[in-house]
Amino acid sequence: MSRRRDELVMYHVAKVTEDLYVLRVDDRYTKYFEALWEIPEGITYNAYLLKTDEGDVLFDAWKRQFSSHLMEALERVTSPDRLKYVVVHHMEPDHTGSLEDVLRWAPNAKVLGHPLAGRMMNAYPKAKERFKPVKDGEVLEVGGKKLRFVHTPWLHWPETMMTWLEEEGVLLTCDAFGGYGIPLSLFDDQCVKLEEMIREMRKYVVTVIGHYREWIDRNIAKLEKLGIKPNVVAPAHGLIWRKNVDRVFQVYKDVGKSKPKENKVLLVYASMYGTVEKVARGVECELVREGMEVAVYGFNDTSRPYISEILTDASDAEVVVFATPTYEVEAFPFLKFVAQELCWKVGNGKKAVLISSYGWSSAAIEDLKKTLENCGYKSVAEVKYNAIGPTAITDEAVAEIAKKVVDAIKSS
Ligand SMILES: Cc1cc2nc3c(=O)[nH]c(=O)nc-3n(C[C@H](O)[C@H](O)[C@H](O)COP(=O)(O)O)c2cc1C
Numbered sequence: 001m002s003r004r005r006d007e008l009v010m011y012h013v014a015k016v017t018e019d020l021y022v023l024r025v026d027d028r029y030t031k032y033f034e035a036l037w038e039i040p041e042g043i044t045y046n047a048y049l050l051k052t053d054e055g056d057v058l059f060d061a062w063k064r065q066f067s068s069h070l071m072e073a074l075e076r077v078t079s080p081d082r083l084k085y086v087v088v089h090h091m092e093p094d095h096t097g098s099l100e101d102v103l104r105w106a107p108n109a110k111v112l113g114h115p116l117a118g119r120m121m122n123a124y125p126k127a128k129e130r131f132k133p134v135k136d137g138e139v140l141e142v143g144g145k146k147l148r149f150v151h152t153p154w155l156h157w158p159e160t161m162m163t164w165l166e167e168e169g170v171l172l173t174c175d176a177f178g179g180y181g182i183p184l185s186l187f188d189d190q191c192v193k194l195e196e197m198i199r200e201m202r203k204y205v206v207t208v209i210g211h212y213r214e215w216i217d218r219n220i221a222k223l224e225k226l227g228i229k230p231n232v233v234a235p236a237h238g239l240i241w242r243k244n245v246d247r248v249f250q251v252y253k254d255v256g257k258s259k260p261k262e263n264k265v266l267l268v269y270a271s272m273y274g275t276v277e278k279v280a281r282g283v284e285c286e287l288v289r290e291g292m293e294v295a296v297y298g299f300n301d302t303s304r305p306y307i308s309e310i311l312t313d314a315s316d317a318e319v320v321v322f323a324t325p326t327y328e329v330e331a332f333p334f335l336k337f338v339a340q341e342l343c344w345k346v347g348n349g350k351k352a353v354l355i356s357s358y359g360w361s362s363a364a365i366e367d368l369k370k371t372l373e374n375c376g377y378k379s380v381a382e383v384k385y386n387a388i389g390p391t392a393i394t395d396e397a398v399a400e401i402a403k404k405v406v407d408a409i410k411s412s
Helices: 064-077 099-105 125-129 194-212 214-225 245-256 275-289 307-315 333-345 364-374 395-411
Strands: 010-015 020-027 043-050 056-059 083-088 110-113 131-133 139-142 145-151 161-165 170-174 232-235 264-270 293-299 319-325 351-358 378-386
Touching: 010 064, 020 064, 043 064, 043 232, 064 099, 083 099, 083 139, 099 125, 125 131, 194 214, 194 245, 194 307, 194 333, 214 245, 232 245, 264 275, 264 307, 264 333, 275 293, 275 319, 275 351, 275 395, 293 307, 307 333, 319 333, 319 364, 333 364, 351 364, 351 395, 364 378, 378 395
Parallel strands: 056 083, 083 110, 110 131, 170 232, 264 293, 264 319, 319 351, 351 378
Antiparallel strands: 010 020, 020 043, 043 056, 139 145, 145 161, 161 170
16 A cells, blocks of 8 residues: 555555456545546546566556556556556546556557447557457467456446456456445455445446446346356456455346335435425335335435435335425426436336425426336326425325325335
């Protein structure tokens, strides 16, 4: 582990196997991954270096602002003349931002990647010049080590691929099986808050790969068909998995199908002046009384929940409850965005309950319903009520709405 004295950037260089090293940098600065997903917990970029008798192979790189740190890390385990290949699993700049600097540092290194990656390298002149495409299933032998490249389209982009290092028993998976957060340790069998890390992995896959979720099963089936059974799953973000390999594969498959957890309800509401919040809390109370697991997120004048967390809970919820005020003849703006992203990243025909209050003419339910039904959500209950301010709705009315919602969920 190293911490440069001039700035607070921490990076780690450690052995994964006898000849394979992980080079991980901890990015505490990025707060919105891809300028969208809230990650106050940060993220890591993991590159890997394989040492062989015929020269060394680097798999992926780091985001551009950590370029100089990557050179330092590389100098610990290899040298410019020893670096023979750089394998680019995925062209997204969180893995390729420092690629040109690596190639400047190692003037003889060749670049290997999916044929499509070569067509995405216009901003990477050195990489483009030294690029050699690899076929799906192609095996490269370097210094007695076999590198088998497997194209894994849409995990995360069409050019994404993995490398299977059979001798090492290590599958280098790039974005797949990666997670947000800065784990305390490098491996999942060290000092790890496992459930937190699994949630970070779920959050990553829902937000980043969720739109292409049908490709998860296809690519896992492909790996299984090829007889690839890794002892170690080494992604480009977060923990390296070697104790919980079966579990992370299962989690991935479940997220790919947005598999619901029995009795889990996601309740998302917005409330400008407390009217909807009063009803949402009544509904939450009734759901809890019924023994359901409820994940609640409320947008109001003191809090704005993270949409990345809402989507994570949506992915394994059985039912999604939206409660919204009518806002300029539509649903509340943040809830419109949540509904749209739910369709985009989660989908899967879950049950929906729509609750709306209005001041003079209701339109919010129709607005959300149109979005949600378009992507297969089934509306099982709809409740509208007229109220301006929380005192306009009585406790009895709240209890009645809550009962109606819970009855509809139970009987659907
Ligand atoms: C900015 C704003 C826009 C609104 N737009 C509408 C509207 O288009 N149609 C309507 O019937 N009520 C509208 N209302 C009234 C609210 O929907 C209604 O008072 C609701 O109960 C507010 O819930 P809340 O107290 O949880 O924010 C609006 C209220 C505000 C503050």
